[in-house]
Amino acid sequence: MLRNSVFSCFVFYGVLLVLKMYVIAVITGQMRLRKKAFANPEDALRHGGLQYHREDPYVERCRRAHINDMENILPFLFLGAIYSMTGPSLWVARLHFLVFFICRVLHSVAYLLALQAPTRSVAYTVAQIPCVSMAVQILMAVKSYA
Template structure:
């Protein structure tokens, strides 16, 4: 059995978790665009104030900070700061051949922590709540990295 095939149940677990996280990143970008269009605000670049079919009457205040849009943008940035490390170490983790139960715990645990973090961010929970979910997710990624180091060095 090859580690990176769908004959490997650990790879299947990674593939599902990775696909969910890629959909999360891409979906958050679309959510930001939706919020910009809905509020007609939250633009970030001066050239965005040029008249176009989607923005026929641009106004300078469209460049002002808009929390409705910026909250989604911050969520997206947070995903981009965290999910790529998961994708990278998760794939190497699969190659290191962890037990299935451990792979499920760490891979799906990260997905659950990121989704909980997103829910906390979306509902404007305080920093401690968001940081708790971030911490849980980061500990899962760190555990995978340590497993990989152990497998590589032993």
């Protein structure tokens, strides 16, 4: 399967996106420690007491960035894998994967740094374009089998 150059390209960007998700998870955990804002009472007790079983706006911002990644990267991984099997041009496929990747990185940076609107919204919207394109191409490729 990795001999398929489009699939190999997809795997490259897919793995980068998963690593980015791990980075956001680590940032969230570090922010919890720094702000002493723990979601679970047992964690709060371990780090100073139940008064730290609380929410913090910065921790919540990190959490929302991570949740948004899961809501968007997981569908991309499904679409990209199937799309890779439809025989697209390597150049076009790479453009789809690269645009999505860059926009998701920009979205995370905008979320974590609270960049001025509409930076995050634009990054989100532009990242949806390759996903919709892949979905349409997948549907066109399989329409004769349905």
